[in-house]
Amino acid sequence: MDDVRYDFDTVSRLEAEAIGRPGQRTFRLIAGNDRGETAVLWIEKEVLQALGEAIDRLLAQLGPRRYRRLDVAPPPPRPAAPLVDEPVVEFKLGNLGLGYDPEARRCLLIAHDIEGDPEGPATLRCLIKQSQFRRLSEQIAGIVATGRPRCPMCGQPLPDGPHFCPPSNGHLSRADRADEA
Numbered sequence: 001m002d003d004v005r006y007d008f009d010t011v012s013r014l015e016a017e018a019i020g021r022p023g024q025r026t027f028r029l030i031a032g033n034d035r036g037e038t039a040v041l042w043i044e045k046e047v048l049q050a051l052g053e054a055i056d057r058l059l060a061q062l063g064p065r066r067y068r069r070l071d072v073a074p075p076p077p078r079p080a081a082p083l084v085d086e087p088v089v090e091f092k093l094g095n096l097g098l099g100y101d102p103e104a105r106r107c108l109l110i111a112h113d114i115e116g117d118p119e120g121p122a123t124l125r126c127l128i129k130q131s132q133f134r135r136l137s138e139q140i141a142g143i144v145a146t147g148r149p150r151c152p153m154c155g156q157p158l159p160d161g162p163h164f165c166p167p168s169n170g171h172l173s174r175a176d177r178a179d180e181a
């Protein structure tokens with residue numbers, strides 16, 4: 001393993017959080033371990049969404065459990081627990097890598113500070129249980145959906161494509177404006 005500035009080992013906390021009002025939200029990941037260390041990674045919304053999808057792909061590869069994304073509106077995001085301690089490291093996310101460590105039997109998250117050397121040592125390395133990654137992915141899906149405009153008929157977040165609206169007997173409506181952040 002390459003040098004890494006902060007090696008958190010297995011995390012005991014892994015959460016995504018949106019801060020601020022819809023349209024002006026900023027996003028962060030919070031990781032913590034049993035040594036009482038906390039890391040805060042500021043992340044763009046598009047990267048957060050891509051991270052959720054990458055986690056789903058990784059979990060699907062790892063099987064044998066199936067991680068089926070149900071085609072229903074995701075639940076409202078579970079709010080992140082408050083930050084109690086000052087983080088030992090806080091940075092804006094640059095390169096991000098996911099993987100699997102067969103020896104530790106844990107998923108891996110390796111993050112680089114956007115201001116650091118992308119070829120240099122990573123800023124943070126975490127070992128993550130599959131169940132923790134699955135919960136994070138669900139939380140991200142909820143956060144991303146919250147920023148979407150909602151259907152005035154049924155209140156569901158509108159997808160990019162046509163929306164099948166049960167209360168209006170399948171009336172199709174579209175988001176007529178860009179996603180809010």
Ligand SMILES: [Zn+2]
Nearest residue numbers: 151153154165
């Ligand atoms: Zn609807």
